[in-house]
Amino acid sequence: MAKDEALKRHKTDRARRDPLGANTAIARKLKEYYGGLVTDEVPDRFSDLLSRLEAAESPNKKTS
Amino acid sequence: MAQSATFKTDLLGAIPALRAFAMSLAQNADKADDLVQETLMKAWDKQSSFQPGTNLKAWLFTILRNVFYSQMRKRGREVQDSDGVMTARLAMHPDQEGSLDLKDFQAALEMLPPDQREAIILIGASGFSYEEAADICDCAVGTMKSRVSRARDRLTKILGIVGEADFGPDAINTQVLGSSQP
Numbered sequence: 001m002a003k004d005e006a007l008k009r010h011k012t013d014r015a016r017r018d019p020l021g022a023n024t025a026i027a028r029k030l031k032e033y034y035g036g037l038v039t040d041e042v043p044d045r046f047s048d049l050l051s052r053l054e055a056a057e058s059p060n061k062k063t064s
Numbered sequence: 065m066a067q068s069a070t071f072k073t074d075l076l077g078a079i080p081a082l083r084a085f086a087m088s089l090a091q092n093a094d095k096a097d098d099l100v101q102e103t104l105m106k107a108w109d110k111q112s113s114f115q116p117g118t119n120l121k122a123w124l125f126t127i128l129r130n131v132f133y134s135q136m137r138k139r140g141r142e143v144q145d146s147d148g149v150m151t152a153r154l155a156m157h158p159d160q161e162g163s164l165d166l167k168d169f170q171a172a173l174e175m176l177p178p179d180q181r182e183a184i185i186l187i188g189a190s191g192f193s194y195e196e197a198a199d200i201c202d203c204a205v206g207t208m209k210s211r212v213s214r215a216r217d218r219l220t221k222i223l224g225i226v227g228e229a230d231f232g233p234d235a236i237n238t239q240v241l242g243s244s245q246p
Binding site (some may be wrong): 023024026030031032034037038039042043045046047049054057 | 088097164173182188
């Protein structure tokens with residue numbers, strides 16, 4: 001019981017501190033939207049770019 | 065060189081998050097990827113100013129955000145008539161109770177002013193604390209909170225959500241608690 005009370009209080013505190021709320025329709029939609037973006041396949045251009053930057057930094061060394 | 069190899073690996077690991085944040089800011093895939101490229105180049109140059117052990121993602125997000133806003137400034141602020149757009153498209157789907165289409169949500173997100181959009185993305189999706197997000201955006205924690213709050217209110221209005229009750233607490237609870245039911 002005391003545990004429930006504590007949890008309830010914790011949730012209320014959290015809601016007061018957090019204007020978004022963890023489980024509102026908007027919060028869930030946001031995560032869905034962003035989740036789609038994060039799992040999007042990353043084009044090779046970025047790893048190529050980093051390899052070029054790394055190679056340029058050590059012109060005399062072979063980078064693996 | 066071992067150090068920069070680690071740095072490179074860490075940067076590679078951060079790219080999906082960077083792209084997602086860039087897309088949220090720019091709302092355009094080509095612009096977003098250009099932003100990420102510029103960010104990676106800057107990050108590489110500033111490598112020595114990154115303190116290992118601190119939050120690399122936050123550091124990169126700060127760089128990306130600065131790149132984004134300085135580009136916006138250079139382009140002379142490509143119209144920021146969010147209020148006009150807002151009025152015209154307010155409450156797009158007042159009749160769709162309980163179902164919120166992802167495309168509608170994205171469209172609504174685009175209508176937010178950039179400062180509100182980035183605030184709600186950083187807090188609601190990227191997993192940053194208010195303190196971290198305030199750091200990234202170089203503003204006070206209270207400012208961050210009020211931006212998130214205004215963003216939420218605007219989204220609620222645009223999407224015609226009359227209140228959380230519209231989405232049916234039962235439906236939400238079933239989704240969340242479904243697996244724990246015997």
